[in-house]
Amino acid sequence: MLQGKKIILGVCGSIAAYKSAFLVRLLVKEGAEVKVIMTASASDFITPLTLSTLSKHPVYSRFIKDDTGQWNNHVDLGLWADLMVIAPASANTLAKMAHGLCDNLLLATYLSAKCPVYVAPAMDLDMYTHPSTLGNLSILRGYGNTVVDAGHGELASGLVGQGRMAEPEEILKEIKRFFNKKKALAGKKVLITAGPTYEAIDPVRFIGNHSSGKMGYALAHHMALNGAQVILVSGPSQQSVNHENIELVKVTSAQEMYDTCVRYFPDTDIAVLSAAVADYKPAHTADQKIKKKTNSLTLELVKTQDIAASLGKLKKNGQFTVGFALETENELDNAQNKIKSKNFDLIVLNSLNDKGAGFGHDTNKISIIDKQNNVRNFELKSKADVAKDIINTIIEVIHA
Structure with a gap:
C-alpha cells in the first residue's frame, strides 16, 4: 500500500515513544522506506538501536555523525521525504515548531521539509489542554500541518483524560488516507x-x-x-x-x-x-x-x-x-x-x-x-x- 513512499518519523521524549517502534514496523511492513530522527530526550525512553533495527536505516539524532566528523544534512532529509510524521510530538517540540525555534536536528529538518507534516501529540491532560499548547496546535494547523488528535484514556500520571498519543494503527490509517487521496484538482x-x-x-x-x-x-x-x-x-x-x-x-x-x-x-x-x-x-x-x-x-x-x-x-x-x-x-x-x-x-x-x-x-x-x-x-x-x-x-x- 505504501510501497516506495519515503517517510521521516520524528520521535520526541515521551513515555509514548515505545509506540514509535510499532509505527515503524507497520510502515515498513506496508512497503514504506522510513528514516527516524530522535530528539536527545527520546533516547531516554527508547533506544536508537531498536528503531534502527526496525527501520533498517541509521537513526539520526545529531548534526554530526558519531566518530566521523561528517554532517547529517537536515536539508537533504527534508527534501528526501514524501511525508514527515512526528509521533510522539511533545509539548516542547510543538512549541518550538510553532515559533520557528531550531535547536536540534529534528526541528531543523522540519523547517527544511517541503513535504506535508503530520504531528501526533502526546502529553499529560493538563499540558494538552493548556491554552499555550492549544494555541501552538492552532498555529501548526494554520501552517498547513495535520494534527492527529490525542486520544482519551489513562495517562502516565495516573490521570484519565485526553493526551494519549493516537495508536500506531490509527496513525497508519491517516498516512494511508493521505497517500491514497485522489488529487481532485490535479491539472487545474x-x-x-x-x-x-x-x-x-x-x-x-x-x-x-x-x-x-x-x-x-x-x-x-x-x-x-x-x-x-x-x-x-x-x-x-x-x-x-x-x-x-x-x-x-x-x-x-x-x-x-x-x-x-x-x-x-x-x-x-x-x-x-x-x-x-x-x-x-x-x-x-x-x-x-x-x-x-x-x-x-x-x-x-x-x-x-x-x-x-x-x-x-x-x-x-x-x-x-x-x-x-x-x-x-x-x-x-x-x-x-x-x-x-x-x-x-x-x-x-x-x-x-x-x-x-x-x-x-x-x-x-x-x-x-x-x-x-x-x-x-x-x-x-x-x-x-x-x-x-x-x-x-x-x-x-x-x-x-
Missing part, C-alpha cells in the same frame, strides 16, 4: 488573492486594513495539496508559502493587484478572491512626506478598480470564481447581491459580529452560498480547516 490552474492592499498617501503613510492574509495563504496551501498549480497574488503579509506548486506574486496596491489578476486570470480554471482590497485610494499621492502644519487634513478619495467585477466580465465558460464577503449588517442579503453583481459561482460569507471570525484571528466562521441561494453554514474552525471546507465545496460543485 488556480488564482488566489490574499491579504490587504496599501494605498499610498505619501511615501510613509497609507490607507490599509487589518487583513493578515492567513485565509488566502491557507487556501493556496490546500489547493496545492489537492494537486492544483496555484498563483497566489498577495498584498503585504507576514505569511509564507511552503509548497512547490505555489507561485507567490507580491503586490502592494489595489491597482497592482488588479493588473496582476487581469494578466493571470485568462489562463486559470478557478479564481478565489479572498484579498481585502481597498475600495478607495487617495486621488493624489504626495511626493514628499506630508508635514503636520495644520489642525486638519482633507484627503480626496477615489474608487479603486473592482477586481471581482472586472474578472466577472472577463469570465469564460468553464471558469469558476469564488468571492468573499466580510459584512457587519444585512450579511446574507449583501452576500447574495454580490454573487450576481460579480458573477461569482460561490461566495464565502463571514461576519465581524461572529466572535473569532474575520481579520487577525487564527479562526473563522463562514457560510458558503451558491448561485441558487443555497446556504451551507459551518462552525468556528481554524483557518486551515475553513480552507479545507471551502475547497471541498468547490470540488463538490465543480464535479456535480
Whole structure:
C-alpha cells in the first residue's frame, strides 16, 4: 500500500515513544522506506538501536555523525521525504515548531521539509489542554500541518483524560488516507488573492486594513495539496508559502493587484478572491512626506478598480470564481447581491459580529452560498480547516 513512499518519523521524549517502534514496523511492513530522527530526550525512553533495527536505516539524532566528523544534512532529509510524521510530538517540540525555534536536528529538518507534516501529540491532560499548547496546535494547523488528535484514556500520571498519543494503527490509517487521496484538482490552474492592499498617501503613510492574509495563504496551501498549480497574488503579509506548486506574486496596491489578476486570470480554471482590497485610494499621492502644519487634513478619495467585477466580465465558460464577503449588517442579503453583481459561482460569507471570525484571528466562521441561494453554514474552525471546507465545496460543485 505504501510501497516506495519515503517517510521521516520524528520521535520526541515521551513515555509514548515505545509506540514509535510499532509505527515503524507497520510502515515498513506496508512497503514504506522510513528514516527516524530522535530528539536527545527520546533516547531516554527508547533506544536508537531498536528503531534502527526496525527501520533498517541509521537513526539520526545529531548534526554530526558519531566518530566521523561528517554532517547529517537536515536539508537533504527534508527534501528526501514524501511525508514527515512526528509521533510522539511533545509539548516542547510543538512549541518550538510553532515559533520557528531550531535547536536540534529534528526541528531543523522540519523547517527544511517541503513535504506535508503530520504531528501526533502526546502529553499529560493538563499540558494538552493548556491554552499555550492549544494555541501552538492552532498555529501548526494554520501552517498547513495535520494534527492527529490525542486520544482519551489513562495517562502516565495516573490521570484519565485526553493526551494519549493516537495508536500506531490509527496513525497508519491517516498516512494511508493521505497517500491514497485522489488529487481532485490535479491539472487545474488556480488564482488566489490574499491579504490587504496599501494605498499610498505619501511615501510613509497609507490607507490599509487589518487583513493578515492567513485565509488566502491557507487556501493556496490546500489547493496545492489537492494537486492544483496555484498563483497566489498577495498584498503585504507576514505569511509564507511552503509548497512547490505555489507561485507567490507580491503586490502592494489595489491597482497592482488588479493588473496582476487581469494578466493571470485568462489562463486559470478557478479564481478565489479572498484579498481585502481597498475600495478607495487617495486621488493624489504626495511626493514628499506630508508635514503636520495644520489642525486638519482633507484627503480626496477615489474608487479603486473592482477586481471581482472586472474578472466577472472577463469570465469564460468553464471558469469558476469564488468571492468573499466580510459584512457587519444585512450579511446574507449583501452576500447574495454580490454573487450576481460579480458573477461569482460561490461566495464565502463571514461576519465581524461572529466572535473569532474575520481579520487577525487564527479562526473563522463562514457560510458558503451558491448561485441558487443555497446556504451551507459551518462552525468556528481554524483557518486551515475553513480552507479545507471551502475547497471541498468547490470540488463538490465543480464535479456535480
